[in-house]
Amino acid sequence: MPEEPAKSAEPLSPALSTTETAQDTAPAEGASGPKLESHESVIGGNVLRAGVLGVNDGLVSNLSLVMGVAGAGLEARAILITGLAGLLAGAWAMSMGEWLSVQSARELHTRQLQIEKQHLTLIPQLEHKEFVEMYEAKGLSQDLAQQVATQLMKNPDRALDTMAREELGINPDDLGGSAWQAAGASGVLFTVGAIVPVAPFIFLSGMVAVIGSLVASGVALLIVGAVISRLTGRGALFSAIRQLLFGMAAAGLTFGIGKLLRVSLIR
Numbered sequence: 001m002p003e004e005p006a007k008s009a010e011p012l013s014p015a016l017s018t019t020e021t022a023q024d025t026a027p028a029e030g031a032s033g034p035k036l037e038s039h040e041s042v043i044g045g046n047v048l049r050a051g052v053l054g055v056n057d058g059l060v061s062n063l064s065l066v067m068g069v070a071g072a073g074l075e076a077r078a079i080l081i082t083g084l085a086g087l088l089a090g091a092w093a094m095s096m097g098e099w100l101s102v103q104s105a106r107e108l109h110t111r112q113l114q115i116e117k118q119h120l121t122l123i124p125q126l127e128h129k130e131f132v133e134m135y136e137a138k139g140l141s142q143d144l145a146q147q148v149a150t151q152l153m154k155n156p157d158r159a160l161d162t163m164a165r166e167e168l169g170i171n172p173d174d175l176g177g178s179a180w181q182a183a184g185a186s187g188v189l190f191t192v193g194a195i196v197p198v199a200p201f202i203f204l205s206g207m208v209a210v211i212g213s214l215v216a217s218g219v220a221l222l223i224v225g226a227v228i229s230r231l232t233g234r235g236a237l238f239s240a241i242r243q244l245l246f247g248m249a250a251a252g253l254t255f256g257i258g259k260l261l262r263v264s265l266i267r
Helices: 012-044 046-071 076-122 124-137 142-153 156-168 179-198 206-232 236-266
Strands: none
Touching (some): 046 076, 076 156, 076 179, 076 206, 124 156, 142 156, 179 206, 206 236
C-alpha cells in the first residue's frame, strides 16, 4: 500500500500569517500616526489653534473694550491708552493661559503613560487581557486576538505605544505639542488682533476714529472668519459673516453699556 503523504503544517500558516499581518497592521497604523498627526499639527494643531483663537480673542475683546469706553464719551487719547492697556493685559493672560493649558495636558499624558508602563510591568496578565478585548472589539476572533496580544506583550515599548494610542488616545511622540510655541503664538496673534480696533485712535479722533475702528475691525473679523472656515470645514462666506455679526454685536452691546454708564454718571 502506498504511503500516505505526510500531513502538512499549512493550516497553521494562515493563522500565523494573519497574526503577523494583524500585529504589523496595528502598530503600522500607529507608526503612521505621527506622520499624519505631525502633518495635521501643521494645519490644525495647538499652535495654529492658539494663533487663530488669539487673533479672534484680541480683536473681539479689544473692540468691545474700545467701543465701551468710546460710548462712555472718553477722548481719543484716553481710548488709546485704555485699548493699549487691554492689549498688553490680554496678550499676557492669553499666553499664560495657553501655556498652562497645553503644559497641564502634557503632564497629564505623561502621568498616564507612566501608569500604563507600570501596569505592563506589574500586571502584564491584565494588560494582555485588555489587548485581547481591544482587538476582539475591532473584529478579530478570540484566538487571533490572543496571538496578537501575546506578540505585542513580547515588546514592552511597542505594547506601551500601542496601548497609548488605542486605549488612551495619546500620541507618545507628541503629547499635545509645545506649550511654549502655543503660548507664543497665542500672545503674538492676540496682539495682532487687539491692535486693529486701537490703531485708528492713533491718527484720528471723535466719531471718525470710532467709525474707522469699526470698519477696520469689521474687515479683520471677515478675514478671521474665513481663516477659521479652513479649520472647521464650513463655508468661508458663512463663517466670515457669522464672525462679523458676533463681533459687531459684542461691540454694539459694550458701546450701549458705555452710553448708559455715561448718562448715569453724569446724573
